Amino acid sequence: MADIKTFGNAQIPIYIQISQDLREMIFNGHYQEGDKIPTEDEIVMKYGVSRMTARNAVTELVNEGLVYRVHGKGVFVTRTKLQRSLNKITGFHEDMIQIGLNPSSKVLKFEKRPPTEKECHKLNIRKMNQVFEMKRVRYIDEVPYGFQELIVPEYLVPDLGSLDLEKESLYSHLKEINKPIKNAEQRMEAVINNEVAEKLGISKNIPFFFFDRTSYLEDGRPVELLHSFFRGDKFSYTINLSD
């Protein structure tokens, strides 16, 4: 492994790259809760780095609460669920890239059609307007993690159809066309959903987080209606609350 690899426009320090490798092995099930991860000595040997670099890589994961150190015994896995923050408005794609994972999508449906009455009301558009409807399965390293149904009004993102929605992020695209999402209302449920489980090819007993989100531009115009199902066995969500 080179000392530095190029990643987007940024160069990533090697201790971060190693922490990403370890994190991925925790989230893909290679290490389970309570398992011991490689020692600093083993990291030094495997990656050919200094002991300080190995230590920094592990400290990254300790700071995230993913692993904990037991003096004289080693470093152990605390949790194996991906953690996403509810304090930020972010999309699946950018969140996963951020922590060094490899997200992708499969588009099950993409069409332009007239809005329903409910969509007219929620998106503040008229019946003569058109909306894009999209259904996507979201993957990390080919493992299905979630399912999303998205409605976007055509007049705000007319070129949505030309975006490669299997690889690109809607939220990044909105930033690029100078229409970043400013705020959102979101409702969360914990549900069992046989139909979604079947789409993902997973057991029907796995609970989902269900999110019903409406997102707005800076000028208050609604830009998306998003229904998301994310696997409860794969994700947890954090929030900082203040009075």
Place this chain on the structure above:
Amino acid sequence: MADIKTFGNAQIPIYIQISQDLREMIFNGHYQEGDKIPTEDEIVMKYGVSRMTARNAVTELVNEGLVYRVHGKGVFVTRTKLQRSLNKITGFHEDMIQIGLNPSSKVLKFEKRPPTEKECHKLNIRKMNQVFEMKRVRYIDEVPYGFQELIVPEYLVPDLGSLDLEKESLYSHLKEINKPIKNAEQRMEAVINNEVAEKLGISKNIPFFFFDRTSYLEDGRPVELLHSFFRGDKFSYTINLSD
């Protein structure tokens, strides 16, 4: 029904009282999703109020998104899950009182004991300190809605044992003793938990929201470690996000 009934220290307008009655019938399953609730005429007859009062009562529920009006057809139930906000730090007891429901608790365990190593770390206390540990089932109108495990350091709330924790709110008590909760970190999961389902006497297939919360006083001292399981078939959570 009298025009005004006394409720705590406040007098509640009659249209609010009627909306509380209707809300309770939605949440206790008397009305299901899609069901028609009483017409304004029926409310006028039943409660002996003016048409304006009946209309205002229904408008309350429309504004909450609990029901919707269909012109010429009536008013129909949108959702039957209780909605709580994630933007505020509140407790179960006060949230339920707020929407006119009748919360109660059953204490399954209450003890004072030395803290574990993890509790020392999270609560920033020493091994010589003591903590209160409490387990409660939370009810609304005798129906079990959730289960909570609470750890509170004795030095911050020495009189916790004298509180009637089957009826009173910890969060209100903290305000009364001038130690209101200022902020909190919370992790959420969507889980199946047979043990908790058994404690509540409900089906093992009902998913729970699991919350792992650490709450802090204004001066930064941690005042509670709270593990909550709330029924996914009874609750949804809303959050307003901004960039």
